[in-house]
Amino acid sequence: xxxxxFVFALVMLSLTLAFTDDKALARxxxxxxxxxxxxxxxxxxxxxxxxxxVGIGVLAIDAEYWFIAAGSQWLxxxxxxxxxxxxxxxxxxxxxxxxxxxxxxLVTVAFAVKGGIGLSLGPWGLFGETIFFxxxxxxxxxxxxFAFGLSLRF
Amino acid sequence: MRRAVAGSMGLLLLVALLLGMSGCTSTATLTITNxxxxxxxxxKASASGVQVTVTSSWQEASGGSNTESALMKFGQKRxxxxxxxxxxxxxxxxxxxxxxxxxxxxxxxNKDLGGGNWTVKEDGSQAVAISELSGAQNCx
Numbered sequence: 195x196x197x198x199x200f201v202f203a204l205v206m207l208s209l210t211l212a213f214t215d216d217k218a219l220a221r222x223x224x225x226x227x228x229x230x231x232x233x234x235x236x237x238x239x240x241x242x243x244x245x246x247x248v249g250i251g252v253l254a255i256d257a258e259y260w261f262i263a264a265g266s267q268w269l270x271x272x273x274x275x276x277x278x279x280x281x282x283x284x285x286x287x288x289x290x291x292x293x294x295x296x297x298x299x300l301v302t303v304a305f306a307v308k309g310g311i312g313l314s315l316g317p318w319g320l321f322g323e324t325i326f327f328x329x330x331x332x333x334x335x336x337x338x339x340f341a342f343g344l345s346l347r348f
Numbered sequence: 349m350r351r352a353v354a355g356s357m358g359l360l361l362l363v364a365l366l367l368g369m370s371g372c373t374s375t376a377t378l379t380i381t382n383x384x385x386x387x388x389x390x391x392k393a394s395a396s397g398v399q400v401t402v403t404s405s406w407q408e409a410s411g412g413s414n415t416e417s418a419l420m421k422f423g424q425k426r427x428x429x430x431x432x433x434x435x436x437x438x439x440x441x442x443x444x445x446x447x448x449x450x451x452x453x454x455x456x457x458n459k460d461l462g463g464g465n466w467t468v469k470e471d472g473s474q475a476v477a478i479s480e481l482s483g484a485q486n487c488x
Binding site for chain 2: 230232263265292296297300301303331333335
């Protein structure tokens with residue numbers, strides 16, 4: 195199942211790069227970090243690809259893979275808008291894909307909305323974000339999740 | 349001389365005691381994480397969450413099983429421990445039968461999350477998530 199998820203992520207990344215408007219812009223950021231799940235923290239991996247520069251900001255695809263347990267992971271495929279100022283504020287929205295030992299499926303009960311900041315230190319970067327789960331049925335989740343980590347820009 | 353003999357015997361007694369104690373407390377542990385997305389939205393209500401029932405039994409052991417039940421909030425992690433039968437013996441491990449129900453106390457609705465079986469070796473542990481149950485699609 196993990197292999198299928200990896201192939202899926204690779205296809206997503208390839209499609210993103212293929213549809214990128216300006217190849218010179220297609221900067222890739224790869225990162226690792228921790229995300230909060232209730233009172234606990236779980237490891238996460240992250241790939242961000244800048245897709246379109248619209249002057250006041252940059253549109254990007256930001257895929258986050260959360261490792262909850264050996265047989266259960268979440269894949270967030272955020273569409274984000276990043277403002278190119280200090281601390282790079284970013285807003286994003288994503289469907290949630292559940293990857294479990296049973297199957298891979300889209301979470302229909304909710305989607306994720308995030309706000310975050312970043313700090314570039316040469317090719318390295320720090321990121322921190324707050325993620326709200328929003329449900330068409332239940333509204334906002336009672337408490338947000340948090341994520342933070344380190345990334346490397348290519 | 350007497351002191352040395354007494355000290356050695358005391359030490360041997362202590363080692364025997366420790367070995368004896370470790371021999372009679374073999375366990376197997378299954379740790380469950382509630383990653384059920386649907387339960388995130390009503391986890392503040394006291395009677396809401398995922399009601400997990402775990403029945404553990406030891407392989408190659410005659411007789412009984414132990415059943416535990418717990419209401420788990422979103423993100424909560426809980427360990428279920430199977431203790432080997434006191435009569436001793438060599439066991440391959442414990443089988444944990446997990447069933448779960450998504451309980452929404454607000455609306456009064458329950459959703460069956462199915463179940464799953466996990467075998468954990470003696471003195472071993474395993475981590476699983478609610479998403480690995482057979483009916484986990486009700487979580488999303």
